[in-house]
Amino acid sequence: MRTRGAVGLVVWIFTVVMLGGTVPAPLYPFYVRSLDLSELQVTIVFAAYAVGTLTALLLGGGVSDRLGRRPVLVLAVGIAVLSTLVFLLAPTLPGLLFARVLSGLSVGLTTGTATAAIAELHPDRRTATTLATVANMGGLGLGPVVSGLVAQHLPGPTVGPYLAFLVLLLPVLAIGLVPETRPRTESLAGAMRPQRLSVPRATRARFAAAAVGGFAAFAVLGLFTSLTSSFLGQELGDPGPQLVGFSVAVMFAAAVACQLLVQRWDPDRAALVGAALLPTGTALVVVALAVGSLPLFLLSAVVGGAGVGFSFQSAVSRVGGLASADERAAVTSSFFVVAYLGITVPVVGVGEIATATSLTTAAIALAVLVVVLSAAAALLTRRHPTPVRG
DSSP states (O other): OOOOHHHHHHHHHHHHHHHHHHHHHHGHHHHHHHOOOOOOHHHHHHHHHHHHHHHHHHHHHHHHHHHHHHHHHHHHHHHHHHHHHHHOOOOOOOHHHHHHHHHHHHHHHHHHHHHHHHHHHSHHHHHHHHHHHHHHHHHHHHHHHHHHHHHHHSOOOTHHHHHHHHHHHGGGGGGGGSSSSSSSSOOOOOOOOOOOOOOGGGHHHHHHHHHHOOOOHHHHHHHHHHHHHHHHHHHOOOOHHHHHHHHHHHHHHHHHHEEEEHHHHHHHHHHHHHHHHHHHHHHHHHHHEEEEHHHHHHHHHHHHHHHHHHHHHHHHHHHTSSSOHHHHHHHHHHHHHHHHTOOOOHHHHHHHHHHHHOOOHHHHHHHHHOOOOOOOOHHHHHOOOOOOOO
């Protein structure tokens, strides 16, 4: 297979696996009705995805460096298929939790492996980075759109979207034609070992600046992804999966656009813009919930998504420059562990508050947290700027 075709196939697999991570987002109202789920249970199901991703980072970080890119991509797709089968065959609360963990595991294995494969296959590093960025966040944004459209217009709203996902995975059958860019050096048993987490002492302050920003960005991302269906259901009664999917995708679209824009910016400047946009977006969520305005809620998704794009891409860029090649995997894994904790702990807390009080109260609590975190990230970025490379 020629280079262009190989890159295209890896980008497709990357995009579709990420898409699978957000397929359930527009379907939560159906699960709420059929399983009588509370807001807390919905957010726990959502957060189970991050548990799987963290497991992949901690146990499978760097595994494709030792096993090769193709075997790990095949493994990740196989886990994605298994996750889908659990969604289809066990539509219960335990089934949803297990399926979401598997989905997160698949996404976690795919992210690092596909990003590395694209960089190794494509001759231009900047283009490879752009393709990986679009596949990553773009796939997450496409998931709710595809799922919502299928659920809205075809029978079996909690079946059709998963079948569509399986169809989209079919091109993976050609993975054997993709050149292997990292030959196997170890057996599977030897390659699957815990990823070391560490940050060099001299760079810990700059790491903290990036990690706090990443944590805040993922907390905002989790808020929108997990509770959009609840807001729309509260305000519109039965908005339909198509509208829910579109509303979730708006945030990811804004995040992708800003991730592409920020690649040409100074990372510290981008971090400060993100630190301003994240609390603005959450403040708009609070107002939208209080007045019951869908246009204002969509605006908050755009602003919050822009904040996620600026903050996350800037953080990844800064973290990548904090360590030598030998330490980079440990430092990057440490950052992603902090970031994915942002999509679990605060989001579950929001679900618990929403169950005990109201969505508006829960949003206010998260907004206060995001303000504090964003202020801390901005202060740390100012005090510990990224060195200018001469």
